[in-house]
Amino acid sequence: MKVRTIYDFLNEVSPFEYQEEWDNSGLNVGDYNQEVKKIYLSLDIDESVIEKVEDNSLIITHHPLIFRGIKRVVPNSFSTKFLIKLIRKNVSLIAMHTNFDKTHLNNYFATKVLGLSGVAEDFVFYSDVFMSFDELVNLVKDKMNLEKIKVVKTKDFIEKVAITTGAGMSLLSGIKADCFLTGDIKYHEAMDAKARGISLIDIGHYDSEKYFTDVLYKAIDGEIGFDVEIIKINSQNPFSLI
Template sequence: MIVQDVINQLHDLAPLAYAEDFDNVGLLVGDKNQEVTGILVTLDTLESIVDEAIDNDCNLIVSFHPIIFKGLKKLTGKTYVERVVIKAIQHNIAIFSIHTALDNAIQGVNDIICNQLGLNNKKILIPQSGTIKKLQTYVPKEHAESLRKALFEVGAGSIGNYESCSFNIDGEGTYLGNENSNPVIGEKGKLHTENETAISVTFHKHLESIVLKTLFNTHPYEEVAYEITTLENTNQHIGIGMVGELETKMDAKSCLKFIKNKMNTECIRHSEILDKPVKKIAVLGGSGSFAINAAKASGADILVTADLKYHDFFTAEKSIILADIGHYESEQFTKSFLVDYLSEKITNFAPALPAGRIILSKISTNPVKYL
């Protein structure tokens, strides 16, 4: 098994196409074709993490946060980022980061928090837009069924809980091939009219390359006429943050203590405690001040997130409780989730790499300490 095989499994869980534009996800250090001897999973890649990988004969680090976030102009070992990259290269260790791709995945960071809190009726808090595309193409009527089937097999035509969705219109297509053409149907230099079917299917944007490859490989024409448009529809299965409901209502103070216990945090910074029961909770792992208005609009009683600033707490305005549990604390369960996911997927895919070679880092990389 090579590094790219592991990346493919992670891509199935959280396609990198849905990472935020500001992010730096993917293979940051190393050769994608390198054979994997072991995988170390961590939240952050520090020098101590690289040492841990060396000690455990792991030549691939799967890290939630990217060690390289801004551009590096030199590698002199002056900063911790440079030292990590240098040491990883010296020991042929690849580093892969999944970060906001997993934040935006339906079974990602925020789903993990919801499960930790035992929330039901989970929904994406801020669905992504621009992630659904539509293909329209025109094919001879007798080839329409085989083309639809091929497109469905690679994931096109999936809408929510439905599959094999398409819209089809029968009509006449015309074309006139020049002297350099080689028409499959008709003759070059002669205007040809063909009974055709216009097929429209939607697909998730990360599938565009395989959808187009399938179209070109299956379509009978020498020149394939097609259009791809990006839809404005929001995607209810991709987006950041989640909102869910407790099994039973709790008073606000008890709920904050419950969250503190379940999220294994030493303290919670919170806005004013409101005198109303808590049922609906919004969550957003990592820095989440931008989600305050969305949490309010969802009807959430509490927003669980991190990195709130002083003035952010004023925006609660007695309509919601803002609970800052700490950045590391909000994402700490992510690495255990990734170990479990990879252990299941990779041992089935590549039995030669036993589950014991997928290692959960024992090092806490939390830079924030409490007195």
């Protein structure tokens, strides 16, 4: 099956036109005319992923390998280092990032992982929870299997939560909720939220998006209609707690 055929199918599942202007979803590496027999699904590209994939295959990731322009292809950054290795193995790469956040991932995390109901508005999933802040924190810790979690508490009772997987603090000014759940929260962003009276729960970037492979697999397995093997693998969280 050609990469173009798979790309067109993915575009029906989650249209690439939904991605943000700064994003680089779509074909990052490879040739639309390349024939592939295996598709690998992974959150990101790292050494372990590249070692596992067979030559002449396709990887579909959540995060693009290339975000900015590249002036030289030498192995002095993770993107160019992995780009060289993919080219050597003749492996194509398609990224489904902000388009998939909007159509699938945020909704899955909110409803299937946290067990909440609500409605998605572009990047943000809103849910009416009506519980104490401490109860909400314990719910998130339990559902995500976390012993500790970073929070900013501005009020004792939460009526509505907003949820964005990955790093969503750039959306803070438009958040209409008592508490915002997202990842990669920085110090000054936390201070800004506190001044606005919005509580925060840091659900982590990797921890909130690691479900990408499961969600995409369910969306395409049995639906793609072609003779191709779909294999779930995953990159590793670069952070560890000690």
